[in-house]
Amino acid sequence: MRRSYARREGQDPASVAFQTIEYAKTHGTEIVIVDTAGRLHTKGGLMDELTKIRRVIEKQAPISEVLLVLDATTGQNGVMQAQAFLEHAGVTGLVLTKLDGSAKGGFVLAVQERTGIPVKLLGQGEGIADLTGFTPHVFAAALVE
Numbered sequence: 001m002r003r004s005y006a007r008r009e010g011q012d013p014a015s016v017a018f019q020t021i022e023y024a025k026t027h028g029t030e031i032v033i034v035d036t037a038g039r040l041h042t043k044g045g046l047m048d049e050l051t052k053i054r055r056v057i058e059k060q061a062p063i064s065e066v067l068l069v070l071d072a073t074t075g076q077n078g079v080m081q082a083q084a085f086l087e088h089a090g091v092t093g094l095v096l097t098k099l100d101g102s103a104k105g106g107f108v109l110a111v112q113e114r115t116g117i118p119v120k121l122l123g124q125g126e127g128i129a130d131l132t133g134f135t136p137h138v139f140a141a142a143l144v145e
Contacts, residue, residue, distance in 0.1 A: 013049055014056045021060040032061075047088045054089055066091050067120065072098040072105035082111045091115075095131070097123035104143050 017034050024032045034057065036050055057063055068091045070078045085091045094117050096105045108119055119134040 014052045017053045018056050018060065021057055025061065047084060050085075051088045063090070065093060067093045067095050068117070069095045069097055069123075070105075070108065070111070072096055072103035072108075075107050076110065078107045079111050079114055082115045082117055086115050086117060091117050093118055093120035095119075095121040095123060096134075099142075100124040100130070106143050 013036065020032055020034060023029070034053070036053060054063065054066075066089050068082060068085045068089070070081065074081070082091065082094070094108060094111065096108050096119060099105055099122055111117065112119060119139075121131050122134055122139070124130050124132070
């Protein structure tokens, strides 16, 4: 029996995640990226949905990495975001983006200190090639330039 993996508009995000993992397992795909863009830590229903997505995925396959993408212009609100996402999604690393403008993202130091979540990647543009690994001394030097 051939299964259809067609997406339907308005489909439950956890269902989409389930189908994605099912497809990957069926086709021998080793890496799956699930992007839950648009989650606001202040919206309880959305955070509950994120918890549900994680639970659905974990029933099918282990989750090796959960990255929280923070905008360098976020400021101290990023601390609250990281704490909420750590609780609901089990965040294992931070990605700091939009460092190509005037924002330096110094708040991420407070995020890391209060949550223990390591910074993994920095984004200085809009393409995948604009993501680089996090090097603490390079980041620190850029903060004081």
